[in-house]
Amino acid sequence: CPIYGPVFPVPTDLASSATVKGALENITQTISDSLNSENSSYGLVNATAAYTLQIFALGSEEPLLEYYHDGTTLSNDTGVQKVDGDSIFRIGSISKLITIYLFLVELGDGLWNDPITQYIPELRNRDKSEENPVDYVAWDQITVGALAGHVAGLPRDFVDILGLYENSDPSYGLPVLPPSEYPACIVTLENFTCTRQQFFDAINDRQPTFLPNTAATYSNTGIMLLAYALESITGRSYEDILGTTLVDALGLTGTSFSKPEDTRGAIPFSIALSGWARDLGAAASMGGLYASTNDLTRIGRSILNSTLLDGNITRAWLKPTSYTSSIYGNVGRPWEIFRAADIGPSKRLVDLYTKGGDLGPYHTNLALVPDYGIGFALAVGGVGSHIWLDNLIVGVLFPALEAAAREQADVAYAGTYTATNGLNSTLVLETDSTLPGLGISRWISNGTDMLSVLAELDTSIPNPEPLTASAVRVYPTNLERETEDGKEVAWRLSLDVEAGAAFSFTGPFSACGSWFTVDVLVLGKFPIDEFLFTLD
Structure with missing residues (x-):
């Protein structure tokens, strides 16, 4: 645990x-x-x-x-x-x-909680959801972060990719649609049929899947909106941002918005059958x-x-x-x-x-x-x-x-540490191929057996006996700094007391509770569970 x-x-x-x-x-x-x-x-x-x-x-x-x-x-x-x-x-x-990477590089993550209407003017003043939330999206409740994380409750594909609307076979049990009811925005076998204005003019045609922030449902629509927001905020095209922010910055040679030279492509079957040349336009995002x-x-x-x-x-x-x-x-x-x-x-x-x-x-x-x-x-x-x-x-x-x-870790950290200032203090750390982290097999602090002290402090243990290395584990944090003596890195102790404790849980409430105990043992302003190592 x-x-x-x-x-x-x-x-x-x-x-x-x-x-x-x-x-x-x-x-x-x-x-x-x-x-x-x-x-x-x-x-x-x-x-x-x-x-x-x-x-x-x-x-x-x-x-x-x-x-x-x-x-x-x-x-x-x-x-x-x-x-x-x-x-x-x-x-x-x-x-x-x-697309999310570009957004973060350009704008950071400080906009995640902002409503998307703040950055896409075309979505403002659309309030039909107040009277009919089943058929209309509550745009003012959708945040930028909800779009990025697929929890906006938006339709999966406002832009039709599969072409089901063209079905003319009633044996599937679906009605045959007249052209007037075809989707407004379609990615055909050749290209994307919508301008930005046409996209937003028609976006209310599709129903939401859930209210915002209810459940994760995969949404191509949400990512397209995020890309449109990125363009609105930066005043630049998505293709330009891709080129300068990612391709140029990382020295990429095979990444592009538009089709590269055919001679560089892995093209199965043929250009037509593979969709290699299919131009998704704004849906490329x-x-x-x-x-x-x-x-x-x-x-x-x-x-x-x-x-x-x-x-x-x-x-x-x-x-x-x-x-x-x-x-x-x-x-x-x-x-x-x-x-x-x-x-x-x-x-x-x-x-x-x-x-x-x-x-x-x-x-x-x-x-x-x-x-x-x-x-x-x-x-x-x-x-x-x-x-x-x-x-x-x-x-x-x-x-x-x-x-x-x-x-x-065994090479860098395991071993016996002894105080050099005259105190009777020793720490023995070891690794075990069957256990996570470092184990403490012996810990004497100023003459006191700390493994016995830890057992006494854990009130869940009846008739406590000194803890063993399997129960006292030390794990790395990502806290470190450079000092005159080398790099100082911080680890934290976690107690993993198994069966035999006063409370033996099963079911969902048996979930690992080690996160509760980090920094719980403190002497004044000094954490007892912090272990600092200086590496040459």
Whole structure:
């Protein structure tokens, strides 16, 4: 039951870790075997598609792993015939993540609680929802942050992408619509049919899904509105902001608003069948951008490293803002957050901040894992899926990263610490491959056994006996500073007293309570649970 977050410092120099290298070799071999057999225990595999994969880490511009598979469906007429990190794919809804990133870089996160009507004049004075909230959106109740986090209660696709309105077959049980009832804004097989004015003139035609701030429901509409707000606030076009704020700033070479040269594209089947040239216009902000795997890796690394953002904004951004009905999935702005709940021998929780994208035969994913300082970027072109690769990375690499982090923490922190000022004070720290964090196996402070003291102070323990290292764990914080003697880093203690306590809970109220106890033991103004280390 550790404090939420990494239980060891983020591991570094992963390319030199024998544990990690072994896992990466395992992943590479498993991918090859799975594509050869079109079978995997991690999910369905279709070897006809083209695949690109890069796993990246902070501290290195080179990927930890890259894998490319050409498949058999790349167009013979145009585009690349062999895929690599520079091959350009349509990235679908990863465009949403880029839109939020642009918004944060340009404007910060101070506008999240502002009503969207403050920044989009076209939405003001629309008050029909006061009398009819079923058919009309309550625009004045929707904030900028609600749009970014899919909790605005807006229709999923005000802009029609699927073309269902053209159905002329009554056997589906749906009425055949006259052209007068077609959606006002459509992404055809060629382009987007709406101007900004036409978009806002017609936006009241669609009904809300919920009242604002009720439930997370995926909304392309909300991201388009956010992009329109970005244009209104900055006085610049989305395409210009993308070019200067992201592409130029990060030195991206394969990311664009408009279709790049066909010769650089990973184009399955043909230009027409792949939708490679489909111009989404203003709808590109929610699903129409282009990028290479190399660029997705650069974007992901820049987010983890706070290259373009203040670190505090990044930390706030990498958090859930709503929930799904699954304990394994949360929602952010616009993150799809998946929870790996049994990593390593300690079975701890690790969150993946991801954004997937699908547009026609293109399927992409960008995932960030702050606990390990790593991420991965995937692109598929053709009839295929990246889910088996996502699962493979989590299943094989994450336990290795946890082990590498423990090994590095053991070298840097474990050992015996003895006072040099004459006091009878000793601290023994150790790691255990089956437990998170550092364990305290002996703690004498000025002649007093602190493990006995901690047991006495915990009123939930009947007939207390001295605590053991398995119950007294110390976890890293992200607080550090440079001193004359080296880098000082702060850790915090957490008590994990298992069964045998006076209260043994089950069910939902058995949730980990370690967050309640941080900084609970204080002597005057000095926290007893704070451990400061100075590293050379």
